[in-house]
Amino acid sequence: MNWDWEKLRENQKKYEQKQGGGGPGMPTPPQMDDLLNKFKEFKFSGIFFVGIIIIVVLIGVSTVFTVGRSEVGVIQRFGKYTRLAQPGLNFKMPAGIEKVTKVNVRQVxxxxxxxxxxxxxxxxxxxxxxxxxxxxxxxxxxxxxxxxxxxxxxxxxxxxxxxxxxxxxxxxxxxxxxxxxxxxxxxxxxxxxxxxxxxxxxxxxxxxxxxxxxxxxxxxxxxxxxxxxxxPEPVQDSFNEVNQATQKKEQTIYKAREDYNKAIPLARGEAKRLIKDAEGYAIDRVNRAQGDATKFKAIYDEYAKAKDVTRKRMYLEAMLEILPKLENKYIIDSDQKNLLPFLNMGAKLSGQTLQKGE
CATH class of the missing domain: 3.30.479.30 (Band 7 domain)
Structure with a gap:
């Protein structure tokens, strides 16, 4: 079946006039064919593709970030704190939504x-x-x-x-x-x-x-x-003089303490020595007195058993101790009553000895 294209176009024009689109002064709307032709004629330029690639790269870069070993990433979403990012590779939402601030937590x-x-x-x-x-x-x-x-x-x-x-x-x-x-x-x-x-x-x-x-x-x-x-520097000289005086004072005090520490322990030691000597002497005297008392008591016990024998023995022991200490000894009869002839005997004997020596 063949179409009468001219008749169809005339009918279309009549229809457009009835709809008010083809009257005088009224713009005619673009036809579908014209739109398709213009769309076919349109060619994408290289700049458009480059722009799309750059946008994709920027979005990808803004979502991936790394945190150093001594750092911690603080992530904010629309300005509000959300979480912390630990060292290493991390991900976040694109820029404008989430923001990361790196804080060094190890550096002093x-x-x-x-x-x-x-x-x-x-x-x-x-x-x-x-x-x-x-x-x-x-x-x-x-x-x-x-x-x-x-x-x-x-x-x-x-x-x-x-x-x-x-x-x-x-x-x-x-x-x-x-x-x-x-x-x-x-x-x-x-x-x-x-x-x-x-x-x-x-x-x-x-x-x-x-x-x-x-x-x-x-x-x-x-x-x-x-x-x-x-x-402060203006008063430093005066302060140094005060310190020197203080040091001299402390030095004098230390010297006095040194002499004190030398003299006092020595005196205390001497006092302790004298006390110990006195205590030793007292112990010795007491022991001697106790020994003498024990000895006397023992002699008395023996004397009480045999008075004559003990008396003679005591007499002989006393003479044995006394006689060796005497220089000249004269033994006379116990019945002798006239002792005058013996008074100058020592002087005569010494004079005769001198004459013989001459």
């Missing part, structure tokens, strides 16, 4: 107070910067002014608390470190501040960690190191 950070260390490794006194000088000037418990430089070493122990709980963690750490050190130094004398730096550092570390925990700043205090503590 340092804050200096009272001095500044430069890249060359040298450190300069607090007079280099007025703010640091103000931080190092402190009032001690005995109303002296001391220059106290120190270092605070810390680590980010809680990434979530470090990012979200405190707006400026570093400023908080500086302010609390200064307040803590002033409190610790204010309870001690200038000599204690200069000589007991390690003890002050330990107390300050405990107090500062407690304050950081109360503030939930996510900071862990690793160490507080006290640098050389001294007095």
């Amino acid at each position: 950070e340092t804050e200096e107070f009272g001095f500044k260390t430069y890249n060359g490794g040298g450190s300069y006194p607090s007079s280099v910067e007025s703010s640091k000088q103000d931080a190092s000037l402190m009032l001690t418990g005995d109303l002296n002014v001391a220059v106290v430089p120190w270092i605070v070493q810390y680590r980010r122990s809680d990434p979530k608390a470090y990012l979200f709980n405190v707006k400026d963690v570093r400023s908080l750490l500086k302010d609390m470190s200064e307040a803590t050190m002033r409190m610790v130094v204010g309870d001690r004398s200038i000599n204690e501040v200069i000589s007991s730096r390690a003890e002050i550092a330990n107390v300050a570390k405990e107090m500062l960690q407690k304050e950081m925990n109360n503030a939930q700043a996510g900071i862990g205090i690793v160490n507080i190191e006290m640098k050389k503590t001294n007095v």
Whole structure:
């Protein structure tokens, strides 16, 4: 069956006129054939494909990320915290939906107070910067002014608390470190501040960690190191003179204590020796007296048994002890009554001996 195309077109035009689409001044809507022809004529350019590839790559890159060994990734979804990402390869939603912030939890950070260390490794006194000088000037418990430089070493122990709980963690750490050190130094004398730096550092570390925990700043205090503590430069000469006088005073006291320790133990030892000698002498006298009493009692018991024999024996023993000590001995009759002829016998005998010697 053959179609009469011209007749069909005329009928289509009449239909369009009835519908109001083909009147004068009315635009004719595009035909399907024209649309298909234009669509066939349209060619995709290389720039379009490159753009699509770039978008896909950006989306893929924003969903994959890596976290270092010393880091922790904090992931936020539309700004709200959702989870932590551990070291290694991790995935998240594309950028604009989820955001990751990497926090180093192993690196030890340092804050200096009272001095500044430069890249060359040298450190300069607090007079280099007025703010640091103000931080190092402190009032001690005995109303002296001391220059106290120190270092605070810390680590980010809680990434979530470090990012979200405190707006400026570093400023908080500086302010609390200064307040803590002033409190610790204010309870001690200038000599204690200069000589007991390690003890002050330990107390300050405990107090500062407690304050950081109360503030939930996510900071862990690793160490507080006290640098050389001294007095301000304008009064340093006077302070040195006071220290020298104090040292001389202590030296004199130590010398006196040394002499005391030498003399007192010696005197105590001598006193103990005399006491021991006296106690020994008393024990000896008592023992001798007890021995003599025992001996006398034994003699008396024997004497009571045989008085004559014991009396003669005692007499002979006494003579045996006395006679050897006498130089000249004269034995006379017990019945002799006139002793005058014997008085000068010793002198005569000695004179005769001298004459014979001549």
